Amino acid sequence: MAADRRIETITDRIRERSRATREAYLERIAAKGAEGPKRSRLNCGNLAHAFAACGPGDKAMLSGDVAPNLGIITAYNDMLSAHQPYETYPELIRQAAREVGATAQVASGVPAMCDGVTQGQGGMELSLFSRDVIAMAAAVGLSHDMYDAAVYLGICDKIVPGLAIAALTFGHLPAIFVPAGPMTSGLPNDEKSRIRQLYAEGKVGRDVLLEAESKSYHGPGTCTFYGTANSNQMLMEIMGLHTPGSSFVNPGTPLREALTREAAKRALSITALGNEYTPAGLVVDERAVVNGVVGLHATGGSTNHVMHLVAIAAAAGVQLTWADISELSDATPLLARVYPNGLADVNHFNAAGGMGFLIRELLSAGLLHDDVRTAWGTGLGAYTVEAHLAADGKTVERRPVPLESGDTKVLTTADAPFSANGGLRMLTGNMGKAVIKVSAVKPERRVVEAPARVFSDQDDLQAAFKAGELTGDFVAVVRFQGPRSNGMPELHKLTPSLGVLQDRGQKVALVTDGRMSGASGKVPAAIHVTPEAKEGGAIGRIRDGDMIRLDGETGELSVLVPQEEFAARPLAVEDLSRNEFGLGRELFGVFRRAVRPADEGASVF
Template sequence: MGMNATIEAVTDRIAKRSEKTRSAYLDRIEGQRRSGVNRAVLSCGNLAHGFAACGVSDKEALKGDVTPNIGIITAYNDMLSAHQPYETYPALIREAARLKGGTAQVAGGVPAMCDGVTQGQPSMDLSLFSRDVIAMAAAVGLSHNMFDSAMFLGICDKIVPGLAIAALSFGHLPSVFVPAGPMPSGLPNDEKARVRQLFAEGKIGRDKLLEAESQSYHSPGTCTFYGTANSNQMLMEIMGLHLPGSSFVNPGTDLRDALTRRATERALEITDLGNEYIPAGHIIDEKAIVNGMVGLLATGGSTNHTMHLIAMANAAGLRINWADMSDLSDIIPLIARVYPNGLADVNRFHAAGGMGYLIGELLEGGLLHEDVLTIQGKGLGRYVAEPRLKDGELVFEDAPRTSGDEKVLATVAKPFASNGGLMMLKGNLGASVIKVSAVKPEHRVIEAPARVFTSQEELQRAFKHNLLTEDTIAVVRFAGPKAQGMPELHKLTPPLGVLLDRGLKVALVTDGRMSGASGKVPAAIHVTPEANEGGPLAKVRDGDMIRLDAEKGTLDVLVDEAEFAAREPATCDLSAEHINMGRELFAGFRSLVGRADEGASVFG
């Protein structure tokens, strides 16, 4: 089948819009390549400092400029289940590099926040900003100019986008992203959600809630629902920065270790010292970015990537926007159902055919660019594959071309839904994003009076005091990037879900985030311009009728236009939200950060 016309049109307009910035970017990374990718440009004193801690054989190898050296950027810490497996990766990578005739060094570590830990806590205000901190921290590590390629060890929400921004800033270096894989399946996600709602209603105690949560998040590895962390893994693979089929292999397995060794070998093979130079800045072009957007839509992925993809593309000199995503959403079918837009977790998705089946089905349907560059070489067709161990050796076999579970993976011809899992809303309240893949059709259009809150805690109090007894569109404002740093508002999911189950018409409208775990309640998030900048959301009052229409893609307050324009925008004293838990250190970020629809980045 030929390429879909809408995908071609969106790709072409991105290329045209980005012509000057992309050209300047490619010139810049070519200049970096020419000025010296390896240790030959370092003085003897510089170089001696750079390998002082190495063993004898590595020192001898690094004294010359013909031995490829990998810089490892790691997000390891042993508090977070997703990143704990990375503890052993540097030793494994160094050993694999030596066997291949190369060397490897940990160039630096980056912070790794967990939104699951910080949910509803003051430190959540730092979460989105951590992406740009990670990018800068990785850049510091790579700035020593000791490296011919880079390997990035990271999984979760802001970590992979931050690492990708850094990789593209050092776009002259080949970069290989290395996953650690999801934890084995625990308590089913629908049961976990049921227990959370019972707790929200006061029907069970904290002991029962903690027991359920511990059965869900129970071992090393990534959380198994399809949130931002696993959306990250899908993106890295479909954009060609992972090895084929490597995203969802469980940690602590022989296959996982074999994939990490092979990733190391590949990082050495594609340096500028050999005959197959593949820098990160050449892999991530307009076609790769469009492939990433298609994958996100076809799987009902994280709404966080409506910001992260824009920021990542910017780092490669590419300019994308919500309109690009919206136009693609109209024609991309939803062919994966993974919690929260289905009952299966990512382990079941992987077992049903996983990324190899998904990419093959989208390629066959003319919905992906095949003619792209990847760390495996030219052509996304290389990714219609899955890794296996045969007699202890890693091999890549053809991925299945039929779904192993039609409740989890569908076909382009007979999808779960005819359009993508994300939708952009526009109207007199601004622009916003909604994840519709988990919202039942009967809940996608709602017209109800507004109840205005300035924090999620205020809404929770109203719920606990039984003050939300009628159809309601909850407006939670002053949670945008410039106000608080755009914290996630997942604490609202259980109470709003309870109201929905009671038969009320309920929706959320906010300039904050709900991210990849956005659930069954319709939520217009990332509203831009945000209330803290005097956006329309700041003019909404209790009782105003709001219409959220996720069928037509509109979000409007139904107030006389002249009256609404004459209103003074509300203000909010957020000084108490800007101190403690390190928040005072991020005043500069809050002043510099851009709009959500521009990537919510401090880099401009």
């Protein structure tokens, strides 16, 4: 248990709230686990189909009941720099499986969108929904019921949450997530941001902007800022679904390859055929979920996870709320400063001590549950290490992390935090509920009280900026951007424009029922406003000129209009037909109609 009473109290509350759903979930996965894979009971025609393409040795093993078979779920494609290294992983995993007398098969591929490519484009309206498509696609692959364990090859924004939902839906199977690591450091993220703002002001051309972007995103691996993709990696490690120390090792290195082979062998060692059976559904419980939230706050992680963690927890029968997340933020100190929460990138974070140092510090302060099951074994203390290549050049050895941070400007100790809290909190008021991340916002900019400028499309705001119409202090209200309106796209391209105005001395803020990128944070932004405008939310009653108070310190989001007058206003109506067609959006109408609110995970399940 966690030593900090605040952490334990919140965990107890989640446990009690989830008792019925968690017990039902555990009963289901226990019953399925007791059955074992169906391949030993398949008729000969079914089984022959399952291994028709395998070599003679694998066919012989798959014909029996003793050798474990590892399912590979891969999100490989060439579009994502983070996922391109996965091209060679299946064969590496198959070889590792054969070395321990087992087999491995790619069970399915899943779609993997690059939010960097679709940012600000129509395709971004499929992004959030792709998470649930990924979960379903993985389920199709695992439904063949041929596997004793699974490894999941995914890194980026919606991919890991989707894979985690699938892994927990098949929670009777052991699961290990296999990262590919971040790209090496390129153009510093703050310099990239500076060029973006200059471009927004018209002071540099497209050629300068493209050169800067290309120097920043320059090779295989995850983008190096601390957005949703790298927050995913932190979560999978602190929740016990990675092997220790594997999150932030660069692709194409001998250590990265050794970690991949090790992950495959570890997954095969914890099946029901051995003595260390560790199903994913027992790894992810309310304690692991709380550990994930604490890690998110301690590192200044992505706001997208206030939805993803709710959805992931629900897949394991655990009921997590925004109030839980906000209270855990108040109890968790900020220990890492990685862009946009600082100047460093994830490579600097890893060099300073990385996940092992972070977990050790949080454990020492009593802020994490150590008494958890992990894919590596019992107890989170096993993750307070660094991974190194062993002398043989092929295997991994682990050493305790140094007592001192390698760079105290990037990673600090629990007794000398950058901030007393995580800076990610819930906002409430007569507009409903919302979320704000203030860890990257300067303290003097966290409270804004100013008149509203209302938009129903991010392009309209951009046009107003270019026309010089956004003068004085104001709160930009961008509505009809929620999951039911248009799939809740990220509005990251608004950051440079609003940042320019803020730097000019204007007090500005953003209020939206849409999302912001995990890389955003300079401008105070109340995001994920719920209920959304499409569902009759109060954000649909705001008019130009209404005074809005956004207080990131006290957690207030209010329209300063007499309540009777505000409630009597008709709700805005918007023609959303432009969002219903093109780039595949017509295929996702059922998602827009079925999706749950943002505070319930924005899931269709």
